[in-house]
Amino acid sequence: MSSxxxxxxxxxxIILGSMYALIAIGFSMIYGIVRLINFAHGDIVTIGAFAMLxxxxxxxAPFALSVVIVLxxxxxVGMLIERIAFRPMRGAPQVTGFIASLAxxxxxxxxxxxTLTAQPRNFIVPAWxxxxxxxxxxxxxxxDLTIVVMAIILMAALALFVRFTKIGMAMRATAxxxxxxxxxxxxxxxxxxxxxxxxxxxxxxxxLMWGSKYSQISPLMGLIPGLKAFVAAVIGGVGxxxxxxxxxxxxxxxxxxxxxxxxxxxxxxxxxxxFATLIVILLVMPNGLLGRSTExxx
Amino acid sequence: xxxxxxxxxxLTAALFGAVLVYAATATLDxxxxxxxxxxxxxxxxxxxxxxTNGFTGLFSLGHPAFMxxxxxxxAILTLLPARKTRLLPDLPAAISHMQWPFxxxxxxxxxxxxxxxxxxxxxxxxxxxxxxxVATLGLIFIIQGLATNLDGYTRGALGLxxxxxxxxxxxxxxxxxxxxxxxWTLKHSSLGRTMLAIRENELAAACLGxxxxxxRIVSFALGAFFAGxxxxxxxxxxxxxxxTSFTFLLAFQLVVxxxxxxxxxxxxxxxxxxxxxIATEALHPVExxxxxxxxxxxxxxxxxxxxxxxxxxxxxxxAEPDLLGWxxxxxxxQPTRSGSKCHREV
Numbered sequence: 001m002s003s004x005x006x007x008x009x010x011x012x013x014i015i016l017g018s019m020y021a022l023i024a025i026g027f028s029m030i031y032g033i034v035r036l037i038n039f040a041h042g043d044i045v046t047i048g049a050f051a052m053l054x055x056x057x058x059x060x061a062p063f064a065l066s067v068v069i070v071l072x073x074x075x076x077v078g079m080l081i082e083r084i085a086f087r088p089m090r091g092a093p094q095v096t097g098f099i100a101s102l103a104x105x106x107x108x109x110x111x112x113x114x115t116l117t118a119q120p121r122n123f124i125v126p127a128w129x130x131x132x133x134x135x136x137x138x139x140x141x142x143x144d145l146t147i148v149v150m151a152i153i154l155m156a157a158l159a160l161f162v163r164f165t166k167i168g169m170a171m172r173a174t175a176x177x178x179x180x181x182x183x184x185x186x187x188x189x190x191x192x193x194x195x196x197x198x199x200x201x202x203x204x205x206x207x208l209m210w211g212s213k214y215s216q217i218s219p220l221m222g223l224i225p226g227l228k229a230f231v232a233a234v235i236g237g238v239g240x241x242x243x244x245x246x247x248x249x250x251x252x253x254x255x256x257x258x259x260x261x262x263x264x265x266x267x268x269x270x271x272x273x274x275f276a277t278l279i280v281i282l283l284v285m286p287n288g289l290l291g292r293s294t295e296x297x298x
Numbered sequence: 299x300x301x302x303x304x305x306x307x308x309l310t311a312a313l314f315g316a317v318l319v320y321a322a323t324a325t326l327d328x329x330x331x332x333x334x335x336x337x338x339x340x341x342x343x344x345x346x347x348x349x350t351n352g353f354t355g356l357f358s359l360g361h362p363a364f365m366x367x368x369x370x371x372x373a374i375l376t377l378l379p380a381r382k383t384r385l386l387p388d389l390p391a392a393i394s395h396m397q398w399p400f401x402x403x404x405x406x407x408x409x410x411x412x413x414x415x416x417x418x419x420x421x422x423x424x425x426x427x428x429x430x431x432v433a434t435l436g437l438i439f440i441i442q443g444l445a446t447n448l449d450g451y452t453r454g455a456l457g458l459x460x461x462x463x464x465x466x467x468x469x470x471x472x473x474x475x476x477x478x479x480x481x482w483t484l485k486h487s488s489l490g491r492t493m494l495a496i497r498e499n500e501l502a503a504a505c506l507g508x509x510x511x512x513x514r515i516v517s518f519a520l521g522a523f524f525a526g527x528x529x530x531x532x533x534x535x536x537x538x539x540x541x542t543s544f545t546f547l548l549a550f551q552l553v554v555x556x557x558x559x560x561x562x563x564x565x566x567x568x569x570x571x572x573x574x575x576i577a578t579e580a581l582h583p584v585e586x587x588x589x590x591x592x593x594x595x596x597x598x599x600x601x602x603x604x605x606x607x608x609x610x611x612x613x614x615x616x617a618e619p620d621l622l623g624w625x626x627x628x629x630x631x632q633p634t635r636s637g638s639k640c641h642r643e644v
Contacts, residue, residue: 035428037428037431037432039435085603088607089606089607092606093355094357094428095351095355095357095561096606098357098428098431099553099554099557099602099606100602100603100606102550102553102599103550103554103599103600103602103603103606104599104603106547106550106595106596106598106599107596107599107600107603109592110592110593110595110596110599111592111596113591113592114590114591114592114593114596118591223546224439227432227435227436227439230432231432231436234429234432268443268446268447269443269444269447270443271439271440271442271443272439272440272443272444272447274436275433275436275437275439275440276436276440278432278433278436279418279421279422279433279436279437280421282421282422282425282429282433283420283421286424286425286429
């Protein structure tokens with residue numbers, strides 16, 4: 001096993017981790033504020049990918065503009081879902097929220113199957129994204145580099161927004177203590193909507209990356225990445241945004257190294273490995289790497 | 299006295315059901331019979347999921363995983379030894395040389411599913427309930443991955459086909475009765491009350507000395523047992539089991555049955571299972587006619603959202619509609635009110 005091969009695997013892990021991190025942030029942000037595990041989050045990934053395809057094919061928009069369109073579509077769908085499905089149930093038991101989010105996921109997936117058929121279709125990306133760029137000992141595809149850089153830009157923008165703006169501070173206050181934040185005059189509805197908008201925009205961005213990297217998309221493509229991103233959020237500590245970023249990279253690297261370093265007959269166990277990791281993490285470290293104790297925050 | 303008359307009513311209902319099953323097997327054609335059997339299997343699944351999700355207030359999506367486990371175990375045990383040694387070379391000789399009758403094979407399937415539930419439940423159920431939802435969803439993919447990759451034991455993605463067609467309506471009816479009996483007894487037992495206490499207020503229950511984690515594991519494992527049995531019944535009805543026989547979509551449908559029926563109501567879960575299974579079967583031709591595959595799933599999901607928004611306690615709430623009392627009335631007796639009063643307050 002050469003060192004170039006190992007480097008290549010690490011690079012792949014970082015690319016996969018970037019996408020997991022972007023999806024996991026949304027999970028954590030929404031969970032942090034409304035204590036909802038949003039199973040429909042993975043379907044935002046699908047919507048992002050299809051929005052990208054539509055904008056490239058139908059509008060013939062340049063890559064950068066398409067990315068902006070995808071972010072807007074993602075945010076819009078996130079807010080719409082919150083408004084229609086989750087807001088009427090606020091204050092209901094947690095289980096109600098799970099079921100509602102599952103129902104939303106099924107609605108989105110089946111709408112996709114009904115309108116677009118379940119057949120995977122080819123994802124069209126500009127030719128320059130497929131060129132190879134030499135990077136030290138490695139040959140990296142332009143799309144891979146774009147994914148990593150774009151993920152870092154998006155995450156940095158989110159971190160700055162949450163850390164330094166007044167609205168970001170209000171969001172953190174809402175996550176810290178919902179009721180006290182409301183007493184301080186923070187518009188809770190707006191904060192929840194904002195969490196959905198931000199989280200879904202990032203998930204949609206992950207969707208366009210997923211499509212560009214694996215060059216095939218289908219209405220059910222978001223299911224597994226969405227669930228794996230949840231595992232990433234648990235690894236980082238559910239509710240913590242920085243934890244979700246860290247967890248995403250940790251999981252991406254672990255998954256790729258598991259497949260890359262073990263003999264090929266184990267590669268079929270990829271999903272088994274990821275979800276078994278979840279159960280092990282819950283056993284030994286239920287608060288994740290950066291999370292706080294969940295028991296007292298109930 | 300009242301206790302006895304309610305027993306009599308239950309017995310009457312069971313006998314009436316048996317007469318119906320007899321009439322059905324004698325008159326209906328195989329296709330309709332298989333739908334009736336599916337209704338029964340879904341009743342077993344929904345009522346048993348109700349132990350975990352309804353009584354204890356956990357949120358498990360793991361039933362498809364336990365069904366897969368139960369289906370494979372039962373199938374391996376009932377398969378002809380000659381086929382087993384050829385198809386599944388990695389099986390230990392002791393297992394590949396034996397062929398069990400259906401009943402012990404089903405029970406073995408249920409027990410192995412229970413074992414898996416305990417192994418998974420132990421780390422997950424110590425935590426607050428919401429982790430269980432994700433862990434059990436993960437479990438579906440773990441079991442699917444194992445069934446696909448352990449070729450020597452499961453024949454991989456091809457699955458096991460040509461299983462003996464052992465499941466008939468009598469088997470299904472028998473297990474439906476067992477499931478209903480166990481759930482009914484449980485709901486009115488001290489253990490069942492403990493589960494309800496955990497659902498209503500975990501902290502208060504813990505203060506009263508309820509062992510939270512242990513009770514949760516028991517309720518999770520009990521649900522898994524019946525899921526395993528149902529998986530075995532299912533496999534021997536369609537004579538096939540593959541790693542993707544039971545998916546995440548099924549988990550959603552089962553949860554929907556429990557929710558529509560009213561979490562905690564055995565009658566509600568059973569009725570919802572029957573109605574939804576028949577409705578899905580009835581919508582299939584419509585889907586094919588208009589060419590919109592996925593329509594029935596979507597309508598189901600939208601209906602669930604509506605119920606959650608406008609009738610959050612489910613169609614029946616927690617109560618058991620007094621069906622047995624109605625049967626008593628038909629016989630000209632006083633309706634039995636013994637059991638229903640106390641749990642209507644819950």
